[in-house]
Amino acid sequence: MKLAALYSGGKDSTLAMYTAEQTGHTVNTIVNIIPKHEDSMIFHVPNMNMVPLLAEAMGKEIVTAFTDGSENDDMRALRDALTGLDVKGIVMGAVWSDYQWDRINSVCDDLGIICIAPLWRKDQDTVMNELIDSEISSIIVGVFADGLDDSWLGRNVCDSYEDLKKIRSKNRISIIGEGGEFETLTLDSPMQSSKLIPEEYEKEWNGRSGTLNVKRCSLVKKVR
Secondary structure, three states: OEEEEEOOOOHHHHHHHHHHHHOOOEEEEEEEEEEOOOOOOOOOOOOHHHHHHHHHHHOOEEEEEEEOOOHHHHHHHHHHHHOOOOOOEEEOOOOOOHHHHHHHHHHHHHHOOEEEOOOOOOOHHHHHHHHHHHOOEEEEEEEOOOOOOHHHOOOEOHHHHHHHHHHHHHHOOOOOOOOOOEEEEEEEOOOOOEEEEEEEEEEEEOOOOEEEEEEEEEEEEOOO
16 A cells, blocks of 8 residues: 655664565655654654654655644644645554553554554564664664663664663563654665764753754765
């Protein structure tokens, strides 16, 4: 089917879109919903400024809508972004969030399109292994859980799998950050003709949590 992808630039939405394409669907458009505040419960927030560059790297059209971060406005923004698109459905990267699943499906039902969630209810180690096998390269750009200090900001997610398992055994974190333990930014994937190279960024750390704010990246053409 011809689909759009709800895309934040994080690892899960990248893996979901890649999986949809690998199973025969066509995704030419990404939909990026940008909350004005960091407390949106539906949409990812950190480093949304990099999504247009990722769209360029993938050769995909981007549709952007803004929300104040409230539930009602999140759903309004998604509805506005999807209305009029020539697609049969939308791909999303939700894994275990019933809240996100319910709200996005509600909007899709209203518009008469389907919601495809390739990662939904998968075992979290399975998701991590699929991420590794797909050769999607993502870095951690936000940490919000015990066991994750500022040294984790900028680390490659897949390369950190064994360390994440050790922290999970001690602190019971989600291995893929599904509980909000960490946020990610994709730098490269099989869908991209160019990879992102961060050139300007800064860390913000408040003693228990923090973010890596990527201000500028270059696109480097990949040699195939």
